[in-house]
Amino acid sequence: MTKTRVSLAVVKRLPKYYRYLGMIEEKGIIRVSSQELSAITGLTASQIRQDLNHFGGFGQQGYGYNVEELRSEIEKIIGINKSYKAIILGCGNIGKAIMNYKGFKSSGFNIVDVFDHGDKVGNKIFDYEIKDVDKLDEYLAENKPEIAIIAIPTEQAQKVCDRLVEGGIKGIWNFASVDLKLPKNVVLENVHLDESLYTLTYYMNNLFDYPGTKN
């Protein structure tokens, strides 16, 4: 199979398929057609077939998809069949919410350590003894976590990001309201909460523009 570039829109739909297939599997359903998936997800059946064809086409004409198989394939494609070592930078509100989020560990994400600075260092929050961000470089060299979660104030985010990149981190999940600059071989995924909230208020004030619920 020749590998073609998969668009962001398709990539963003994979977790949705994964989630819906999990729900279907929990109900004990063995096979599902693209029409049935369409009814559940709100996407068209042809869209679903097209999306899944990007990854090799798992279904059989007139036979549908094996739910467990498709879910497990998507799990591999998304890369959550493996486990990841993740660190959190910042033990404020967002940092705490992530530390305490039980869904992560079951998906293979292990928050191994949490960093902050000043008098927060040494504090115990949940199961974590907060480490000193000043010692981040040595830590990265020694422990080689793959994912870093940035949950520190905007002003410090780029500097910490540079050190994470230098230290060999593979992916950054960024909650700071800043557009980080980093090389293309380190993956950045942003959660910009303020931008999300402003999108909400924009549409509340400009209902004419609101495209409606989009799955």
Add this chain to the structure above:
Amino acid sequence: MTKTRVSLAVVKRLPKYYRYLGMIEEKGIIRVSSQELSAITGLTASQIRQDLNHFGGFGQQGYGYNVEELRSEIEKIIGINKSYKAIILGCGNIGKAIMNYKGFKSSGFNIVDVFDHGDKVGNKIFDYEIKDVDKLDEYLAENKPEIAIIAIPTEQAQKVCDRLVEGGIKGIWNFASVDLKLPKNVVLENVHLDESLYTLTYYMNNLFDYPGTKN
């Protein structure tokens, strides 16, 4: 001016302009050209002019934009020149992070009350005494909050959403991993953290597809 529909991509860039203009204003800069905005934001100057023209075109050829004026105009367009009464459903990790987030109040978002059920009702978390979700309908009728923040488990989210819609809520900021169904006159904005995290791992495992940092 004839009103034309503004695309989601443009709407999503407005908070970015707002944020960058705030940074520029803080530095005491009075005027900014689209070329200068381009250098800061990473967007092209023509893209910026085009985006801002959607809303009436604030700049003058060869003169640039008045920073304070443009920022205040965008503030109005996004709708954060007003204040909003918001309620939180769910006092778990996400609920707590939002309750405690200082950025909101300064942007005009007032978290007036927090709801949950069972033995959480009556507990005091930060400044909030947790209210009973069973009494939500009466509360909505009486207090008329505009925004509801859903931070409860997936399984309960649609039911609570239905009650919020029924109760006249105008906008829902949803953190539950579920695609809520609601009428088009109530605005929904999702923050699907698991989907964001899976996008990160997808690209870490398929670097070939990664489009790179996009502002």
